[in-house]
Amino acid sequence: MPDQLKSIGFALAMCFVCGVLLTTAATALQEIQQKNMLNDRRKNILRSVDLISREKAYTPDEIARIYRENISKMAVSADGTIVSPDLAGPDKNLLPLYLFTENQNIQSYIIPIESQGLWGKIYAYMALENDGSTIAGFTVYKHSETPGLGGEIDTQWFQEKFEGKKIIDQTGNFVAVAIAKGEAEKKVPDQKLPHYVDGISGATLTGKYLTQGLQKTLSEYEPVSVAFRKNRLRCRMQEEQPWCETDETDQN
Amino acid sequence: MKLTKTKSFKAFAGPAWTENPINMQMLGICSALAVTVQLKTAFVMALAMTFVVSFSNLIVSVMRNIIPSNIRLIVELAVIASLVILTDEILRAYMYDVSKLLSVFVGLIITNCIILGRAEGFALSNPPHLAFIDGLGNGVGYGSVLVSVAFFRELFGSGDIFGYSVVPETFYNAGYEDMGIMLLAPAAFIIIGLMAWLQKYLTTRDEE
Numbered sequence: 001m002p003d004q005l006k007s008i009g010f011a012l013a014m015c016f017v018c019g020v021l022l023t024t025a026a027t028a029l030q031e032i033q034q035k036n037m038l039n040d041r042r043k044n045i046l047r048s049v050d051l052i053s054r055e056k057a058y059t060p061d062e063i064a065r066i067y068r069e070n071i072s073k074m075a076v077s078a079d080g081t082i083v084s085p086d087l088a089g090p091d092k093n094l095l096p097l098y099l100f101t102e103n104q105n106i107q108s109y110i111i112p113i114e115s116q117g118l119w120g121k122i123y124a125y126m127a128l129e130n131d132g133s134t135i136a137g138f139t140v141y142k143h144s145e146t147p148g149l150g151g152e153i154d155t156q157w158f159q160e161k162f163e164g165k166k167i168i169d170q171t172g173n174f175v176a177v178a179i180a181k182g183e184a185e186k187k188v189p190d191q192k193l194p195h196y197v198d199g200i201s202g203a204t205l206t207g208k209y210l211t212q213g214l215q216k217t218l219s220e221y222e223p224v225s226v227a228f229r230k231n232r233l234r235c236r237m238q239e240e241q242p243w244c245e246t247d248e249t250d251q252n
Numbered sequence: 253m254k255l256t257k258t259k260s261f262k263a264f265a266g267p268a269w270t271e272n273p274i275n276m277q278m279l280g281i282c283s284a285l286a287v288t289v290q291l292k293t294a295f296v297m298a299l300a301m302t303f304v305v306s307f308s309n310l311i312v313s314v315m316r317n318i319i320p321s322n323i324r325l326i327v328e329l330a331v332i333a334s335l336v337i338l339t340d341e342i343l344r345a346y347m348y349d350v351s352k353l354l355s356v357f358v359g360l361i362i363t364n365c366i367i368l369g370r371a372e373g374f375a376l377s378n379p380p381h382l383a384f385i386d387g388l389g390n391g392v393g394y395g396s397v398l399v400s401v402a403f404f405r406e407l408f409g410s411g412d413i414f415g416y417s418v419v420p421e422t423f424y425n426a427g428y429e430d431m432g433i434m435l436l437a438p439a440a441f442i443i444i445g446l447m448a449w450l451q452k453y454l455t456t457r458d459e460e
Contacts, residue, residue: 007320014327018334025338029345036348147286147355148437 035060040141042067048127048137049100049108054156071110072099080223095220100127108136109228111221115213118205120144122153122213128167132228135177138162150206161197167218167225169195174222176215179207263382267389270455273366274397275448280366284398285440287357291414294402295395296350300343300358302391304335305367306384312375313383319376328371329362336361366390401443409434 039060046052051066058066075085075094082097098110113124123142128135140154152158165177175195180187181204184196199207218225255261273279287297311331312319319327340358343351351358361367370390375383406412408431411419419428433439 003320003322007323010318010320011323011326014330018330022334022337022341025341029341032345033341033348036344040348040352144356147357151355 039063042071044125044139044141045071045098045110048110048125048139050137051100070100070102072101073097074099076221076224078223080225080227082224082227097221097224098125106130106228109224111217113213113217115217116209117143117145118150118203118209119146122206122210126162126214126218128225128228130228132225132230133166133168135162135165135167145203145206148202149200150203152200152203153206153210158197158200165197166194168229172229174219174225176218178211178215181207259382260385263378263386264389264392267370267386268393268396272393272397272451273390274394274444275451276455278448279369280364280394281444283357283360283364284394284401284444285437287354288398288402288405288440289409289435290353290412291399291402291406293350293353294398296343296347297354297357298391298395298398300339301361301364301366301394302388304332304339304361305370305391305394306387307335308332308367308371309375309383309387310380312371313378313380316376324376325368325372328368332367332371333362366394397444397447400447401440404443405434405439409439 042063043052043058046063046066047054049070051070052058052063073085074082074097076082076097077095078093082099083094085094085096096112098112099106100108100110108127108129110125110127113122113126115122115124120143122140122145124138124140126135127137138159140159143151143153145151145153162177167174167176169175170191177195177197180196180199182199182201184193184198188196256265267273271277274281274284283297283301287293308328308331312328315327336359339361340351343354343358370386374386378386403413406414407418411417411424411430419430431439
């Protein structure tokens with residue numbers, strides 16, 4: 001009996017020491033880690049619109065500068081109106097949206113993606129060109145898929161396949177973009193090719209979940225894509241509080 | 253007494269060379285396949301592993317007389333797991349890009365059989381300073397294999413060393429191509445196999 005008590009006591013003491021040690025380490029390093037994560041997210045936003053290259057290394061300051069000069073964080077309401085997040089007030093079902101502007105013109109808009117994956121959530125950014133239908137870039141910045149299989153979604157070769165794909169078909173209906181099971185050219189009919197990218201072998205389920213996630217998120221942002229497609233957006237980006245309004249008169 | 257005859261030297265040189273965990277004991281192969289595509293990740297992994305194995309050996313050895321033997325495996329694992337999580341947190345704070353590349357493999361150091369093997373087989377029955385040196389030796393033995401495998405894989409697979417390209421452009425113009433297989437896991441198997449063969453040959457020749 002005393003032996004067992006000693007074991008239990010030892011185990012409890014062990015738990016306490018390890019717990020205190022790890023909590024201290026995690027709390028002390030949290031601030032730096034969060035800074036790293038923010039920097040990484042910005043890097044991925046910039047990458048999705050080709051503002052920085054994958055091969056070069058950038059310091060956090062450079063990333064912050066390029067980000068500040070080109071990207072503005074906005075919010076979108078359910079009907080597709082873009083407002084500045086500061087003006088909008090709290091909540092009201094606003095979706096976050098990033099705009100890449102050059103000389104006060106919107107070049108592309110970047111949608112944050114949060115999709116289910118096989119083992120955990122997949123976090124990504126998808127940039128769409130200002131025509132409201134062409135994908136400009138796609139980057140995954142956080143996931144817990146199997147390395148070597150589903151984990152390949154964070155590689156350049158997979159993400160590059162998204163560039164130039166269309167989220168609407170020829171008649172203008174929303175179809176989103178999907179990941180084929182295998183090589184897209186062999187698996188899907190020619191007329192659907194603009195909406196499919198090659199899948200990763202050994203990662204069928206990751207592809208399936210990511211397809212569902214893209215479908216869901218892109219349909220949530222469909223109102224703002226429609227506004228871009230019809231070229232109805234009038235934005236004032238140069239002002240202190242940038243804002244956009246939707247022109248109601250039909251341009252066509 | 254000559255340096256090579258001391259206990260400490262033996263505790264270091266044994267695992268680092270004659271009983272090398274990867275080449276001679278075939279332990280820890282999993283991570284050796286996964287993180288050796290680039291020298292940078294292999295190097296950080298080797299450092300992380302050396303840190304964990306030497307300190308887990310040290311801590312287990314310090315506590316070896318008070319650990320109740322019926323729960324000793326759990327205690328050893330708790331020590332190892334805490335050190336691994338600590339390493340992971342530090343990497344995420346100071347080497348974020350590398351830690352993203354290493355992904356789950358830092359966490360998987362916990363399951364690396366070298367560490368528990370040394371804690372159970374050496375640290376429990378030896379004084380702290382020897383246990384620590386044994387841990388260092390194992391880390392160096394493991395790390396040196398990792399780094400040499402990564403050297404060949406990065407050189408032949410992407411023409412780089414530590415991310416700097418070393419294969420001159422004229423080679424590529426003359427028709428040289430990077431070997432794609434070097435970037436895949438089978439290449440690590442082949443290189444480790446060749447290295448194990450070379451080391452076995454060298455050690456048996458010495459004995460004769």
